[in-house]
Amino acid sequence: MLMMMKLVKLVTSVMVVFPLLVNASFSLYNPLDSYLIACGSSQNITFQGQTFVPESQHSSLVFQPGNSIVATSNSSVVPFPIYQSARIFTQKASYTFQIEQQGRHWVRLYFFPVPNPTHDLTSTAVTVVTDDFVLLSNFSFSNGSSMFKEYAINVTSDTLTLTFIPSNGSVAFVNAIEVVSMPDELFVDQAMTLNPSAPFSGLSELAFETVYRLNIGGSLLNAENDTLGRTWENDMKYLYVNSSVTNVSVSPSTIKYPAGVTPETAPNSVYATAEAMGDANVAYSNFNITWVFPVDPNFSYFIRVHFCDIISKSMNSLVFNLFINTDIAHGGLDLSSITNDLAVPYYQDFVSNASADSNTLMVSVGPDTMEDITNATMNGLEIMKISNSLKSLDGFSSVRSFLPSSQSNKNKVGIIVGSVVGAVASIAFVGLCYCCLVLHNSKSTEQGRPLLSLPSLYGSSHTMSWMSKTSHRSGTSSFISLSSINLGRVFTFQEILGASNKFDERLLLGVGGFGKVYKGTLEDGTNVAVKRGHPGSEQGIYEFRTEIEMLSKLRHRHLVSLIGYCDERSEMILVYECMSNGPLRSHLYGTDLPPLSWKQRLEICIGAARGLHYLHTGASQSIIHRDVKTTNILLDDNFVAKVADFGLSKTGPALDQTHVSTAVKGSFGYLDPEYFRMQQLTDKSDVYSFGVVLMEVLCTRPALNPVLPRDQVNIAEWAMRWQKKGMLDQIMDQKLTGNVNSASLKKFGETAEKCLAEYGVDRPSMGDVLWNLEYALRLQETASLALTEPDNNSVNQITGIQLTTTLQNFDNGLGMIDGGNSATDDDAEDAATSAVFSQLVNPCGR
Structure with missing residues (x-):
């Protein structure tokens, strides 16, 4: 592990080059595209140092309002002047912006349900889409508060269209819109994924939604303090333990931006403040500083971590680890060795998912245990939701489900389909010939089936021996074994499709870190739970293997039984007994x-x-x-x-x-x-x-x-x-x-x-825990009995129960399949529970 960390450190040092450090002030970024629209307003509105103007004053804006109306309010409930007016749409309407500079643009939307006698905006369900991406899908404002949304959209044409769609017979509305270009270098096409660590390419094809942007250790920054109009909030409410940090700050003028990093990356006020390790009131000094963020587990996230060593007095005196969830994102991080100086900004980009089953994303820094240094730091953090495979940032509907294709698009599709059909027919013919050849070869070798390797699951060091090719349909299950250990039934992918009704979402039982779980029914009527792993997940492969290997050896009344699995078509599918009452x-x-x-x-x-x-x-x-x-x-x-x-x-x-x-x-x-x-x-x-x-x-x-x-x-x-x-x-x-x-x-x-x-x-x-819980149950049962059958001694019996402490002949009736031990449920457990206790005082392990 140490060698791997040093290798990552060396590679990072080589790849990240900062030729010249500069102290000179940077000129403010001047965007070519800058639309700041006060929707429905008749006058300019100044907000956070920026001037928003009415729709009519933008000559390069094409506005198709449909049957829209204007709502205004000077009520004290309106939080800021930007929300005093709104454009309300009773039918689909759009804004089309002329784009001078193709590339990433900020799209910012402001919403506040302005009091209106005609329409109750708190009960609306708003959908907002661009030409390619769904930004909001049936979003409700039932809490009546303001909402600000910020997106980063890569515009690849000379126009950008924002369409507002009323949902469920309601209306849509918006108070203000920003469409502003950003520097091309702000977001590159690549980041690092975790577990395993590998480059992730193709970010330019995806849309982002800003979920969190933190000025760690510093105060709130808004458009007045940021050249790109961004908002940076303080981090304290996201800290897992507030006392674990101490604030550090220097004069912003001391920050030395290197080539390739500018105030557009993050303002110098962000890099001039930081959190370092404080007194977390724990016995060990090498704890982690941790921030926790609620997130939508159905999406992946782009994470940018900002660093600037403003706490060290000398070079190479700060080495720490960066964690995202429980994965090491960067081990042995020595900022001064990367930047060749102190007080020099540096950032790293990652792509990650939420923590398994917790609906949270966790970012931590802590001392490197390999070094005799007990400190860590962070200056800024940005977390952005990444659009899914349907190009949506909210829900699971595509743009085409809201905006039917135009006639020209339909014609293009027809041409494409016509061109493809011929090619597909040719490929299908070749595939049919190949299948016939494979079938012929498989029949000729069926009597002497060789060992089948499964490199996608177990690597080259393990092999799977063929036990039977007879399917369940013929009355005999298919079994294979790993290293002579019975792993349970091997299902074909077709059997899984049949059992789960082709992974019908209506049969979905839940979603976890490994994948989705569906209710299924086998052909003999047995109800099962079908867990389908995320395709292409390296971590999933490890969990898949571990689950099979562990549960193939274990049988216990209080452990979920593994019935079998499927490893076809790069799928990782586990089949369990069905637990009809679900999770606790x-x-x-x-x-x-x-x-x-x-x-x-x-x-x-x-x-x-x-x-x-x-x-x-x-x-x-x-x-x-x-x-x-x-x-x-x-x-x-x-x-x-x-x-x-x-x-x-x-x-x-x-x-x-x-x-x-x-x-x-x-x-x-x-x-x-x-x-x-x-x-x-x-x-x-x-x-x-x-x-x-x-x-x-x-x-x-x-x-x-x-x-x-x-x-x-x-x-x-x-x-x-x-x-x-x-x-x-x-x-x-x-x-x-x-x-x-x-x-x-x-x-x-x-x-x-x-x-x-x-x-x-x-x-x-756990044996002692079990004993004490059984004691608590007995106390409860005795108290209940005293209430139903009172006698003079019942109250005293509650606090004076005599416990069976016999240790001889201790046997929990459980065994390992491995090594010839029989696997049996302990049917006597229930009887033992109803007895005083089940001979579990300080039980000895085998």
Whole structure:
């Protein structure tokens, strides 16, 4: 890893060349195209140092208003003068801008539902499209607040058309529009993707929407402070831990822009302020500074990180790592060695997705553990949504679904189709001949089938041996094995299509980091869950392989069973038993499902704990799940909990080891802080994540919610403050009020508190967690029994239960398929649960 980081550092140093540092002031950028329109206004409006003029004063603007009307208001509810007027469209209308300079342009839209007696603009559903991209799709302003949207569109013709389309029989409106050209060099065509790190090309063909733009460590900047009219907000509300940083600033005049970087890249006020590591009140000094951003998980994001070393006193005295989500974006980053000086701006561009299942994007900087330096810094950050395959930045509809093709376009399409049909027919004939040849060869070799390699999945070091070619339709499943281990049934892609009705979106159960999950039905009527991986994902290949290898060895009543998989046509598809009641999270919040009782919640937590306890102790070598969370605990018809998603799982340390050193993986909000800081993984990392789950179950809120007040963002920190005061009942789900025995709640809270201990050595094992949860359940059941059958001794029995502590003949009834052990469910578990406890006091692993 160290060698790889040094190689990346060397390559970066070679590729990024800054010939001449200059202190001279730069002339302001003067855009060739600059449209600032006050829609519906009859006079000029000054806003943030810029002058917006009425539509009629733009001679090179073609405005087709349709049946539009003008709304104006001087009411105090209007936040800024730019929102005092609006153009309201009762039917489709468009603005066409003459473009002098082709290339990237800013398109900025201002919306505020101006009070109007004719139309209630708060109930509108607005769609806005350009010639090629969907910017807004059926967007509603139900909250009645203003909205500002900024896009970066690459204009490749001499016009740009913005079309406003009323949706659902409503009206559309807009208050102001900006269309302004930007320097060609501001956005290049290439960035770096992560995991694996590789160049990403083709950005010029995509549209961007600005989601976040931060002046880290500095104050708000707007069009008056930015030569390109951009807004930079302060970063404090996105910091995961505010106390982890300290502000640093220098005079903007000290910033030395190199060739190729200008104030258009970012104003010198951005580079002249920064955050450095502060006092995060943790035991270790090499923590990370982390910013967390809610994002739409259905899109990828362009991320630009701005750096300028204004904190060092000498060269090569600051070396740190940059993380995006849990991936190392740049290791061993030494700014002074790249820029050959201090106070010199530098930036890097990346393309990334949201964190798996968390709907957040996380950016962190922290000290390089290979260096004896405990500091890190960042100056600015830009996060922009990237248009999807339908060229949309909002939803899953293309421009053509809103703007039918013109007649000329139809004629062009006809010519193209006519030209292509002949070529396709020729290719089809050649393909048919080739298929016949392949079929003939396959029949001739069927009796002596050789080993089949699957390099796309397992690489060249593993081979798959052919066991049977008989399909399920003939009554016999198709099986293949990897290294003599039974991996389950191998489905053909056609079988998967049939089971999922060709991946019908109406059967969609959910979307995760690996891909989409569909409900399916096999030909014998068995209901299954079909997880289809993202095509071409290197990380997906790793998770696919890990999931198969792990679940092929494991059988347990509280682990989701893998039925089989499909590896055809570069697809990565996993087929599981169907868990009809879905993820635990959906029964806690975010849906209209009936609330779970306290007893149900305890039983679900106990089931999940049993599954994790088996992973840690029941296998020949311990397995660390590494992604324990409420979306990975699934419920069957009877609300029996089963742990799912083993794509990130890791074999635990050997007997002579205390931990596994590995890159941080998992879901933010559930990550063990010790693992996050030290990159040292143990089974106690799962215990910490499970503690977060316990708090979710009690409080029915997400593990991480950045929209809440700062002291409530992280459920673990927030709930522990209440637990230490003995007041968990004040923050638990209000639907449980009056139905939870206080002794049961106390034991539950104590268990969660131990799980969430700062250091792994202070946390209990999953066996101890299981024991305590069963104790909490017994307290609840005894209290309920006392209420229904009162007697003189029942109250005392609640707090004085005698626990079975017998350790002999401990057997959880579970085994590994590998090595000849039988794989059986423990049917006695339910009986053991109804007994006092299931002989799980300090159980010993095998």
